[in-house]
Amino acid sequence: xxxxxxSVTVDGVSWGRGPWTNLSAGGVAGLGFGFxxxxxxxxxxxxxxxIAHALGPLGALRxxxxxxxxxxxxxxxxxxxxxxxxETDRPxxxxxxxxxxxxxxxxxxxxxxxLTLTVPARRR
Numbered sequence: 001x002x003x004x005x006x007s008v009t010v011d012g013v014s015w016g017r018g019p020w021t022n023l024s025a026g027g028v029a030g031l032g033f034g035f036x037x038x039x040x041x042x043x044x045x046x047x048x049x050x051i052a053h054a055l056g057p058l059g060a061l062r063x064x065x066x067x068x069x070x071x072x073x074x075x076x077x078x079x080x081x082x083x084x085x086x087e088t089d090r091p092x093x094x095x096x097x098x099x100x101x102x103x104x105x106x107x108x109x110x111x112x113x114x115l116t117l118t119v120p121a122r123r124r
Contacts, residue, residue, distance in 0.1 A: 001021045001056055001060070002021070003019040003020065003021055003054060004018070004019065004020060004021075004088060004089065004090075005018060005019055005088065006018050006020055006086050006087060006089065007087045008020075008023065008052055008077075008085075008086050009084065010081045010084050011081050011082055015077055018052065018054060020052055020053065020054050021055055021056070021060075022051070022053055022055070022060075023050075023051075023086060024037075024050075024051050024052075025038075025048045025049065025050045026051075027048045027049075027111075028042075029041050029070070034068055035064070035067045035068055036067055036071075036072065037049075037051060037067045037072055037073050038051070040072070040078070040080050043080050044080050046082060047080040047081055047082050047111055048082075048109075048111050049078065049080055049081075050079055050080070050081040050084050051073060051076050051077070051078045052076065053073070053076040055075065055076070059075060062075075063075065063076075082110065082111045083108065083109070083110045084109045084110075085106070085108050087105060087106050088104075088105050088106075088107075090105065091105050092104070094107055
């Protein structure tokens with residue numbers, strides 16, 4: 001919950017300069033274990049759900065019941081996005097799908113092509 005300074009631009013619209021404690025995006029609603037912060041992930045094809053906040057530990061804890069009920073988060077800045085640019089005050093590491101990348105002061109996240117996964121039926 002370390003706060004950091006960053007400016008966030010979502011599809012060309014500035015969300016301003018934070019202090020933020022978390023910037024995250026999801027292409028699917030759920031994180032697993034029944035938690036769904038990205039409730040708007042499938043709202044528009046070719047977009048993802050972007051969330052930013054400066055919540056402390058207690059504020060984040062208060063958001064958990066809503067995420068568990070599939071209602072998402074309420075005390076955050078959020079929207080669906082096609083492209084997000086984040087510029088930080090100092091180099092920061094970032095993660096994507098469990099991989100951690102080199103420190104940078106500028107990050108860009110852009111929606112990619114829509115994938116359709118086909119799972120074969122199980123044989124009995």
